[in-house]
Amino acid sequence: MQGQTLDPKLLKSKPHFEILDGLRGLAAVVVVIFHFMEIVITDFSKNFISHGYLAVDFFFCLSGFVIAYAYDNRIAGMGLKTFIKLRLIRLHPLVIIGSILGLLTFLFDPYSNLFAVYGFKETALIFITSFLLIPYPVVAERYFNLFNLNAPSWSLFWEYVANLAYAMVLFKATKKMLTPLLLIAAACLFYVSYSSGHLLGGWSGETFFDGLARISFSFLMGMLIFRSNWIIKNKLGLLGMSALLLIAFLTPYSPQWNWLVDFIIVTIYFPLLVSLGAGASLASKHDKINKFSGDISYPLYMTHYPFMWVFANYVTVKTPSIHELYWVIPVSLLLLIGLAYLVFRVLDFPIRSYLTDKLKASAR
Secondary structure: OOOOHHOHHHHHHOOOOOHHHHHHHHHHHHHHHHHHHHHHHOHHHHOOOOHHHHHHHHHHHHHHHHHHHOOOOOOOHHHHHHHHHHHHHHHHHHHHHHHHHHHHHHHOOOOHHHHHHHHEEEEEEHHHHOOOOOOOOHHHOOOOOOOOOOOOHHHHHHHHHHHHHHOOOHHHHHHHHHHHHHHHHHHHHHHHHHHHOOOHHHHOOOOOHHHHHHHHHHHHHHHEEEEEEEEOOOOOOOHHHHHHHHHHHOOOOOOOOOOHHHHHHHHHHHHHHHHHHHEOOHHHHHHHHHHHHHHHHHHHHHHOOOHHHHHHHHHHOOOHHHHHHHHHHHHHHHHHHHHHHHHHHHHHHHHHHHHHHHHHHHHH
8 A cells, every 4th residue: 555556646635724724823822822821820710811721622623623624535545654654744843843942941941940950861851752742741840741841742642642543443433433432522521621620631640631531522523523514604704713713712710610611612612613614715815814823823832832931930030020021921922923933934844845745755
């Protein structure tokens, strides 16, 4: 199947659902703002973007939809090995780039010296496990994140698990088979949300399996949306869809009912948005901002958090005033977006293009 017998047409990317790309970028920006705000305001009920953490569940649902759309009719022809290569080319360069940035901030954070605590051997192991995407929650000063150098990698770990499950089993599953799996996943998600009071877990050793519950439901739901053709044609456009997505993240946090709010947003509202986003048309005047949003979405998500540790230590050591944070956070956000675009243009896109061309050449 691989090598000379692989049809190069199977490696050709399909056209994107443009507005879904733009929404992914908006969600990535929300994640960054949320991470800034949770450091400054630890009481979520006082945080204006308190549900920003649910952007990850939106990503998971989008992923299930896009993977089913992109590979359902060609994975049998390309085989498991080629599918894995394609997903590694798409995802792993930024895992490595994020790990390198994480190592640099680990070593040169002006407000802390974790290297003195963990030493060369442990730091090297932390770095190796990070770029190989092996969970290693050992840094107590970083709340035992699964990935101590680049915390968001936890969701990439589960993304890889879901991709493997798709390539080995799920691509063969009919809609009738997906439905009971989805119901089981929903029950697990309900339990996690109710018992924890939220769907914020998955990033630490203690909440490891919360991540499995979160991706299981949303990835399967995304697949089912595509396979059932639950695409709702509409004229909301980029601005209308962006407003609807922001509603989820700006929903006030209620300690008493948050478990139910999170569950409803993830199981009902996000799938609805994916259906609407796939059916929405992009106005030509929004082409550039939508493309920019899509381009920076994954790089921003995977490069911002190393600097969040620096920001958190800055807040602890310097105890800046609210007036100082009023300009520090917006300027930092713009710099991180600029860095993400630079990484996309200079590293991520060229590396992926080179590796994809090499894969296509080997298939001829």
